[in-house]
Amino acid sequence: MVRTKSVSTALAALVWVPLGFSQIQNQPDDGQWVMAAKNYASTRYSTLNQINTQNVKNLKLDWTFSTGYTRGHEAAPLVVNNTMYIVTPYPNDLYALDLTKPGAPMKWVYQPHPNPSSQGVACCDVVNRGAAYYKGKIIYNLLDVETVAVDANSGKELWRTKLGDINLGESITMAPIVAKDVVLVGNSGGEFGVRGWLAGLDADNGKVKWRAYATGPDKDVLIGANFKPFYASDRGQDLGVKTWPRGGWEIGGATAWSWISYDPELDLFYYGTSNPGPWNPEQRPGDNKWGSTLFARRPETGEAIWAYQLNPHDLHDYDGVNENILLDLTINGQPRKVLAHPDRNGRMYIMDRSNGEVLSAETFVYVNTSFSVDLKTGELKLNPTKKTGFNTIRDACPAPPGGKDWQPSSFSPRTGLIYLPHNNLCYEMQGTQANYIAGTPFVGMNVRMYAGPGGNRGAFSAWDPVNAKTVWAINETFPVWTGTVVTAGDVVFYGTMDGWFKAVDAHNGTLLWRFKLGSGTIGQPITYKGPDGKQYVAILCGVGGWSGAVVAGGLNTVDGTAALGFANAMTDLGKYTTKGGMLYVFSLP
Amino acid sequence: MRNKIVFACFLLFFSLACQREKRDIRPSPTDLAIYDEAARESALRPGGPVSPQPVVNNPYNASGYDISEGQRLYNWYNCSGCHANGGGGIGPPLIKKDWVYGGAPANLFDTIAKGRPNGMPSWGGRIPEYQIWQIIAYVRSMNGGQPTSATSSRPDSIETNPQNIVNRTTGVTK
Numbered sequence: 001m002v003r004t005k006s007v008s009t010a011l012a013a014l015v016w017v018p019l020g021f022s023q024i025q026n027q028p029d030d031g032q033w034v035m036a037a038k039n040y041a042s043t044r045y046s047t048l049n050q051i052n053t054q055n056v057k058n059l060k061l062d063w064t065f066s067t068g069y070t071r072g073h074e075a076a077p078l079v080v081n082n083t084m085y086i087v088t089p090y091p092n093d094l095y096a097l098d099l100t101k102p103g104a105p106m107k108w109v110y111q112p113h114p115n116p117s118s119q120g121v122a123c124c125d126v127v128n129r130g131a132a133y134y135k136g137k138i139i140y141n142l143l144d145v146e147t148v149a150v151d152a153n154s155g156k157e158l159w160r161t162k163l164g165d166i167n168l169g170e171s172i173t174m175a176p177i178v179a180k181d182v183v184l185v186g187n188s189g190g191e192f193g194v195r196g197w198l199a200g201l202d203a204d205n206g207k208v209k210w211r212a213y214a215t216g217p218d219k220d221v222l223i224g225a226n227f228k229p230f231y232a233s234d235r236g237q238d239l240g241v242k243t244w245p246r247g248g249w250e251i252g253g254a255t256a257w258s259w260i261s262y263d264p265e266l267d268l269f270y271y272g273t274s275n276p277g278p279w280n281p282e283q284r285p286g287d288n289k290w291g292s293t294l295f296a297r298r299p300e301t302g303e304a305i306w307a308y309q310l311n312p313h314d315l316h317d318y319d320g321v322n323e324n325i326l327l328d329l330t331i332n333g334q335p336r337k338v339l340a341h342p343d344r345n346g347r348m349y350i351m352d353r354s355n356g357e358v359l360s361a362e363t364f365v366y367v368n369t370s371f372s373v374d375l376k377t378g379e380l381k382l383n384p385t386k387k388t389g390f391n392t393i394r395d396a397c398p399a400p401p402g403g404k405d406w407q408p409s410s411f412s413p414r415t416g417l418i419y420l421p422h423n424n425l426c427y428e429m430q431g432t433q434a435n436y437i438a439g440t441p442f443v444g445m446n447v448r449m450y451a452g453p454g455g456n457r458g459a460f461s462a463w464d465p466v467n468a469k470t471v472w473a474i475n476e477t478f479p480v481w482t483g484t485v486v487t488a489g490d491v492v493f494y495g496t497m498d499g500w501f502k503a504v505d506a507h508n509g510t511l512l513w514r515f516k517l518g519s520g521t522i523g524q525p526i527t528y529k530g531p532d533g534k535q536y537v538a539i540l541c542g543v544g545g546w547s548g549a550v551v552a553g554g555l556n557t558v559d560g561t562a563a564l565g566f567a568n569a570m571t572d573l574g575k576y577t578t579k580g581g582m583l584y585v586f587s588l589p
Numbered sequence: 590m591r592n593k594i595v596f597a598c599f600l601l602f603f604s605l606a607c608q609r610e611k612r613d614i615r616p617s618p619t620d621l622a623i624y625d626e627a628a629r630e631s632a633l634r635p636g637g638p639v640s641p642q643p644v645v646n647n648p649y650n651a652s653g654y655d656i657s658e659g660q661r662l663y664n665w666y667n668c669s670g671c672h673a674n675g676g677g678g679i680g681p682p683l684i685k686k687d688w689v690y691g692g693a694p695a696n697l698f699d700t701i702a703k704g705r706p707n708g709m710p711s712w713g714g715r716i717p718e719y720q721i722w723q724i725i726a727y728v729r730s731m732n733g734g735q736p737t738s739a740t741s742s743r744p745d746s747i748e749t750n751p752q753n754i755v756n757r758t759t760g761v762t763k
Contacts, residue, residue, distance in 0.1 A: 120671065120679060120708025191670075432664065439710065441670025441679070549678065556684045559676025567676055 023328040024263060024337070025413045031529030036076040036130035036175035037408060038526070040262040041326040044410035044485050046527045050535040051588060052489030056503045056512045059586045062536065063103050067095070067581035071552050072544020074406075075130040076175070076483065076524035077583065078138070079538075080152060082531045083107060085133070086540070086583060090119055090126035090143045094150060100531045104585070108155035118144035118166045121439065122173065123191040123564070124546030125553070129258075129406070130175035130524065132183075134203055139183055141172035147185050147201060159206035163187070167439045169194045172257075178203050179262040179269055179299040186256025190274035190319065191564070193442030196255035196291075198271065200302050210302035214254035214273045214290045215240045221290060222302045229306050230356040231378035234289075243287040251436055252284065253277030254291040258321035258406050261339070266354055268296045268305055270339055272320030278434035279317050279400075280444030282389035287312040292320040294341060294349075296356065306356035308378060310343055315388045316369055317400035317445075318344040323408045324353075325418060329466055331359055340418055340465050342409060344402025345370060345380070348418075350465050360468040364461065365403035365424055366453050369396050388445070390431040399427035399449040401479070401546060401566065408524065412486040415506050417471060418463040419492050421480035423547075424452040425569055447565025457569055460484075460494055462509060472509040478573065479547050482539070483524030493537060495521035497548055498576035501539055501584065517541035517584060520577035522548055534587050542581030543573070552579050622718070623702060624695035645695040647729075649722040656735060659727025662720050666712070675731045680709060684731050692732070697725045 027039040029047040038044045051059065067073065071089040078085040084097040084104060092114055096107040119126050122143060131140035137149040137158060145164035150157055163185065164170035169192025176185045183206075186198040196214035201207065212222040217238045229235050236242070241249055254273040262269040276284060276291030292311035297304050310320040324339040331338065331350065339353040346367035350359045361373035361380075371381040386396040404422040411418050427449040434444025451457045458480040461473035478497035486492045490506040497520040503513040520543030527537045544552030549563040550570040560568030627645040649655040663669060675684040686692075690700050701721050704711025712721070729735050 116706050117704075117708055117710075120710060122708075123679060435665055435667060437667055440667035442667075443670055446674070553677060554681065555673075555677040556682035557676060558684060559674045559682070562673040562676025562682065563678045564673075567673075567678075 023413070024265070024326050025328065025411060033077070033079045033526045033528050034133040035078070035177055036132070036524060037177070037259060037261070037323065038485070040177070040179070040264065042259060042261040042323050042408070043325060044408065044483065045412055046485060046487045048527055048529060048535045049488035051487065051491060051527070051537065053491060053505050053512060055588060056489070056491050058588055059503065059513050059515070059537070060589050061515065062585045062587045064585070065095070065097060065104065065583040067093075067540070067542065067583065069581045070542065070579040072125040072127045072548055073523050073540040073542030073581045074127040074545055075540060076526055077538050077540065078131055078133055079526070079528040080133045083152070084538070085131060085138050085152075087128050087131050087140050088581065089128055089542075089544070090114065090122070092128055092140070092142045094131070094138060094140065094155070096155060110150050110155045110157065112142055112146070112148055112157070112160070114142040114144035114146065115166060118171055121166050121169050121171050121189065121192055123188070123441070125544045125549050127173050127545055129173060132176050132178050134178040137203070139176055139178060139203070141174060141176060141185055143171050143173065145170045145172055145187065147172070147176065147183060147206065149203070149206060161201060161206040161208065163199060163208070168192075169439050169442075174257050174259070177260045177262060179264075182209060182299045184260050184269060184299065186271065188255050188257035190253035190255045190257070190277055191441050191443055192439065193251035193277050193436050194253065194255060195250055196253055196273055198256040198302070200299060212297065212302040212304065213240070214256065214293070215244070215249035215252045217241055221304060222297070223304045227304050227306070228355070230308065233312070233378060234307050234309055239287070239289040243289045245285055248284050248288070251277065251442065252288060252291060254293070256321065259323040259408060261324045261326050262299065263326055263337070263353060266337070267298060268353065269299050270294065270296055270324040270326070270353065272310070272322060272324070272341070274319040274321050275314050275317045278442045278444040280389065280431045280434050281313055281315050282431065283434055283444060288314065292318055294320055294324070294351070294356070296353065308351065308356045308358070310349070311345055311380060315382070315386070316345075316396060318402055320344070322404060322406065325409065325411050326353060327411060327465065331466060338465070340411070342404045342418075342420055342422070344398070344404065346398045346403030347373065348463055348465070348468065350468065362468040363403070364420060364463055364470060365422060365459070366397050367403065369398070388429055388431060392428070392430045394428040395426055396429070397426035397452050398423065399425035399569075400447060400564065401425060401449075405481070405546070407481050407522075408483040410484040410486040410492065412490070412506055414488060414490060416464065416466065417506065418465055419484045419486055419494070419506070420461050420463055421482055421484055421494050422461065423458055423479040424454065424456055425449050425479065426452045427565060443564070446561045448560040449565050449569040451569065460504070460509075474504065474509050478570070481522040481545055481547050485525045485527055487527055493525040493527070493539070495523065495525065495539055495541070497522065497543055497573060499541065501525070515584070515586070518582050519543045519580040520548060520551070520573070530587070536585055536587045538583060538585045540581065540583050543577050543579055548573065550574065551577060624698055627695035628691060628693070628699040630691050630696065645698070647694040647722050647725055649719065649726050652726070655723045656726045656730050659723035659725070662716070662724050663727050666716060666724070668724065683728050692729075692734070694725055694729070697728060698722070701725070
């Protein structure tokens, strides 16, 4: 039912649009995997269809590779020119594996040796989310605030740029993207009172071309004459200063630690900023711009074109950093260039990516911290009974990791559905006075999380972006902390923290195949065409991350506030899985 | 004579109260002693012991005042940001038996003053020595390493009223 409908709307859109224009979701695909999100539109959709709903049950393990590390493995492997590249969590080693030989032996390993002290400023495990391939280079970030470019053939370091200071609490965990010869990189440290930024580096030599801060005066935020936010609440001069108590913006967080998408036609890239700091909102009266905000910028200059603050004066650590999937859809009979942004606040924002207008913002999980989004004003209507500060509140949903955290979703142009790995968590909190000491956490909140309604702590669901509703959902015991990949064979892959790697039917979520990995997985599955012309599926396991710190960091769950309160919801994880980083590659016999 | 009685009273008071209310009137400044010899981190002694390992006692041991000061300072210096209320997070848990760098007072002093390579900041010169000892008294109290008579029974985390703890398996209701 659902499928027929989506396909017909997709067809309608095709008829409507002018000749020579192709939908952004129909990205060219050569069977390689050259950036973490697969393509600029971040669809994580592969046109490969050898593995399909009929034969996926025969999928067999082909080969494995141990990374030698035991912290959380969140990276997407890359596949370029018959070579697979894997970035490990700290110490951020880069392995190149030769796919032309049986068992994919190692070609080389590049070891950058980042400063070990950087492990102390990684809020939520020492993860890395992957690399980008660009013109013969593998480009990725190191935990100690560096970006490196490595020759894809030889493994030789080509350039290495220091972008920040661990003694200010800065680190980098995100996967960069490269647009128009500019490497886009943002810092982490929203829990350390850093000042958030996103930088553009010259892909040839690593030189910083521009840096766009997320707080402070307009000139630092790269807001100029072309800045046209859709809503009045985002207009005004130097809002990055005026919406803070005196000096608060200098230590206000709003980092860019996650995904970036790029629309070459509009020449705009999209990303969101993290929570403002500290978490305790009573210490930062005001809207705290530009924390928890979506930005559209030009890659060559960094200039801001529009912005929309998702969570003004954020109360619950609702970072705005989640992925933005770029789609051309027909909405209310109109062809629209949209972005789909499943936010931490539990709402799926469908926005016009040319101007920042919100078209819908319905909930994809149980939400009681907000009531609705006013599409006229863009205002998020908050539930006053869940207001945090120097008080205690209970049963606020979603919890700080949000309805969904960094774990990236995928979109299939065949089904018209977005596949969402997500959480189902609520929390109780007590505010404390956060004391700013550079290089140490700046939070001011004791948190304890627990399962949301239903008792399942996670779910994997399919969302219809046109009709703004869930089509099907699979409940999972733990938060689904992996990425996803969907294929032209109509199979969706994702994994669980208790170690199951699963394939489900993209139309209805029916479980088609599963395999038990050595450790829980929080990785990003990919699929690629091997040198032999066969389709392969790959994923890293190695439990960890914020959700898996309980196991990866050996935490003591008698203290429910451990791992910023996530430990309370994960006390039993250790009964299901142990740590250990390993790559698994599957194919049909 | 009168002085002697006062002195005797003091002695009596301290022995009875186990220093529970002891306060150091003139704390030391920020200068640091690093307890190398006393803070060995290995039980292996190649070729047999050379000399007995000296014992360094926490000069701020066993006083309820120092433990509660230690708890306040533990939060004030953001130890709590990385180690939570003892369960850990960015840093390892501090409620445990298997210390990486040793759990004796001299080891803990070294850990806090010198830092540790994988992300533990070095606080020497930043936190005055007497406050480090107070923090150590608190850290050890989390592990039952201090007399219970001196240990605070009210942790400063969210109240643990059992009625308020939500059942983890069924979750909250809508």
